[in-house]
Amino acid sequence: MVGSIEVKVKESSHCVEVNLSQTKGFEKQVIDQLIKETQSPLPCNHARCRGILLCEADQLSNETLMYVKWAIERNKGCSKIFFCCSDVSKLLLLSSFCTHVHLSPPSKQEIVEVLEYIAKQQEFDLSRRMAERIADNSKNNLRQAIRSLEASWKKSRLFEEDENKLLTGWEDDIADVAKKIVEEQSPKHCVTWQSEMVGSIEVKVKESSHCVEVNLSQTKGFEKQVIDQLIKETQSPLPCNHARCRGILLCEADQLSNETLMYVKWAIERNKGCSKIFFCCSDVSKLLLLSSFCTHVHLSPPSKQEIVEVLEYIAKQQEFDLSRRMAERIADNSKNNLRQAIRSLEASWKKSRLFEEDENKLLTGWEDDIADVAKKIVEEQSPKQLYIVRGKLKKLIEYDVSPNFIFKTLVDELKKFLDEELQRRVESFYADYNKMEEKPFVTEKGYGEEAVIKELHDPMRKNVNHFLKIEEFIAKFMSCYKGEANKKNYLPT
Structure with missing residues (x-):
């Protein structure tokens, strides 16, 4: 708040x-x-x-x-x-709510006229040649042209005598940066020259004698402080040696900002030979700033056969029967995601201890989470609720839950709270948003058939588009449901 x-x-x-x-x-x-x-x-x-x-x-x-x-x-x-x-x-x-109006930048002549008007108002001489020179340097940016005129005039009220002294207006800012760098060589000045002191941060970690593991999604914006503390705690008091220091395992490292990556790079250079840091990520392209310091190791997902063997081992340990056919079906549905396969097995078994008798009841393990989202949407329609629901959906997407499954299950759960009329409207909304999927989304920078093909085959971008589509559907549903509630004092059944 x-x-x-x-x-x-x-x-x-x-x-x-x-x-x-x-x-x-x-x-x-x-x-x-x-x-x-x-x-x-x-x-x-x-x-x-x-x-x-x-x-x-x-x-x-x-x-x-x-x-x-x-x-x-x-x-x-x-x-x-x-x-x-x-x-x-x-x-x-x-884009569906707005009219796009493109405002062209001012021409050189227009900038010159503004500068001459300012000079006239401030009562100092400005030659046409100097005004044109400032306009050329500003690259059609009126604000920059005015800043340059002001800085040059303040520096030398008679700057006509030495036209080489034309300033941009940013010289003092850059000089201040240089001064701070000389005063203190630390990450505070290499990365961000302003920071807030943090009293204490509590983060859950997994430890062993060889390494310490932390999930960066739980550090709540304090990644630099956490990483800095981990580096200090895992180093040996003896002279630097990889054999003497514990490794640091950073999960979801592709969520780190460029600012934090620059800090980590500085810390690695400072402690060269004294730290072993493992960056675990799904998208290695987001860690390119560290590529000169790291060795890229690609871990392939488990095969279908390996997942089946793990599921059979779990069934044996829990002492229940699991047919080969059911294990293979769960493995296929998991799309080579072992965590999802185990979650699906657990959910299906809890739902029906004898699920072999009805194999259609195979669950993903996320049904209860989506049902909870639907319940919250019906209970309250507000920006705050939309924000909370967005966080829950984002978590599902991060765990590679199929966006189509999320959308379809969410609609089915919402319909349980509605009368027939509203059920039909929700089905209509759902159909409309599904049609949107057929139209490839191409930005202004990506015209042409090649861009469309790239979009259709980029799973990451498709997931983002699905996520935004579900969010938009929820916002529209909230607006519709609240309107109906106000009209006829509608309450969930």
Whole structure:
């Protein structure tokens, strides 16, 4: 929960403007408050509500975009929101709600005219040649041109006498960076020059005499501090030697940010020969910053035969019968994922101790989780609930649960709480979103048949698209269900 957030805004009678780079991670709360404050108390009408101008909107995360989309659907006709961005491809989630207006950068002549106007207002001489030179250097960026003019004039009020002294306006910032680097050579200044002190962080680890294992998804943003502490604790007090120090096993290392990877790289260089760190990941391309320090070892998934043998061993240890045919069926459904195969075996056996008699009752082990998601959706329709549900869905996707299975099971569970009319509407929503899957998604940078083929064969991107599709369905269902509840005081059956 956030008590209060102070954000600088520019206001007029027609609109309110905010730069999202200043919201410090509280974009959803700020946007929500702006929507509330700019709406008219009279019936919804675009003429009565002020516009909201969101600068640097391409910095918004997909999670925040989903929230904004939900808010737009909820307040349809009651809000005017303008998303100002440099990269429109990052706002594709909102494309169905927005009209794309491309604003061309100012021409050289327009920039020159602005600079001459500023010089006239400030009462100093600016030659046409100098104005054109500043405009050329700015590369059609009016803000940079004005900054350059201001910096050069402050440095030398008569800068016409020495036109080589044209500044960009960033020299003092870079000089300050250089000063900090010289003052202290530490990761604090190599990676991020500002940091907050952390009192204590509690993280669950698995330890043995040879290594210590930690899952980075549990470090809650304190990866650098955790890794730094692990390096200190696993080193031997004796002179550096690989035989004397325990290994550090970092699971889900592909979730590390580039900033943290730079820190780890610095730490490895500082402790060269004194640390053994294993980065376990699904996508090695996200660890390219460490490629010069690491040896890439690819671990193939277990074969169907190996999974069957493990399942048969478990059945033998638990003293229940498992036919070869059933074990092979579970192995096939797991798609070479041993953890999923064991989970499926456990869930199916718990459901029916004699599941050999009805092999159609084979479960994945995720049914209860999805049923819980459906229950929460029906219990409360709010941005907070959408955020909670999103986290649960993300966890399912991370465990390689089929998005199609999640979607279909979720719809079936939701229908259990609805009357016939709403069941038909949910089925209609589900059919519409399934049709979307047939249309390949191609960004503006990826036109052509080759890009379409690449998209269709990229499992990671397909999973992300499925995930976003399910999220969008849930937001639409919440809006519909809440509307029906308000109309006829509808309660879940």
